[in-house]
Amino acid sequence: xxxxxxxxxxxxxxxxxxxxxxxxxxxxxxxxxxxxxxxxxxxxxxxxxxxxxxxxxxxxxxxxxxxxxxxxxxxxxxxxxxxxxxxxxxxxxxxxxxxxxxxxxxxxxxxxxxxxxxxxxxxxxxxxxxxxxxxxxxxxx
Numbered sequence: 001x002x003x004x005x006x007x008x009x010x011x012x013x014x015x016x017x018x019x020x021x022x023x024x025x026x027x028x029x030x031x032x033x034x035x036x037x038x039x040x041x042x043x044x045x046x047x048x049x050x051x052x053x054x055x056x057x058x059x060x061x062x063x064x065x066x067x068x069x070x071x072x073x074x075x076x077x078x079x080x081x082x083x084x085x086x087x088x089x090x091x092x093x094x095x096x097x098x099x100x101x102x103x104x105x106x107x108x109x110x111x112x113x114x115x116x117x118x119x120x121x122x123x124x125x126x127x128x129x130x131x132x133x134x135x136x137x138x139x140x141x
Contacts, residue, residue: 006048009120009134013052017062017116021069022046023077027092030082034091040080045097046124047072049105053116062116063109071108072101098123098133106135 006018026042028034049072053062076084081092086100102121109116124130 006050006122007120007132009050009052011052011119013117013119014054015052015056015062015116016119017051017053017065019049019051019065019068020047021049021073023073025076025079025081027081029091029093031091043125045076045094046130047101048120048122048124049101049118050120051105051109051116052119053114055114057112057114062114063112067108068105071104075104094123094125094129094131095133098131102133102135 022044024042024044026040028040029037031038049068051062051068056062081087081097084092087096090096098121101123102118105118105121109118118135121133122130123133
């Protein structure tokens with residue numbers, strides 16, 4: 001994987017973890033205005049996840065890199081995104097995929113004693129197109 005430089009998210013946490021990973025999946029957007037995307041097609045999605053926190057766990061991690069990889073890769077790799085329950089109400093656009101990945105990660109992070117936070121998820125659908133999802137912070141519009 002080539003080295004990427006990503007937009008930074010501003011925060012005041014002591015630690016910032018970034019994890020790059022990729023998976024291959026198919027999807028389609030069943031809407032008349034979606035053009036060619038109405039037909040099932042695939043991408044190799046490249047993901048970058050940013051986690052922040054002030055406290056490390058007993059091993060010295062915010063979260064183990066492998067746990068992040070497994071959470072995303074095991075769920076989506078070599079699947080049809082439209083078949084996942086989280087995409088039954090909304091089409092699996094890159095924006096929705098980034099949001100779902102962020103929410104899945106945050107759900108796991110909330111179970112950890114050290115309480116890290118998912119700050120940013122970047123999903124690159126093609127070499128020239130990507131989406132950044134940043135969960136809205138409490139008290140910020």
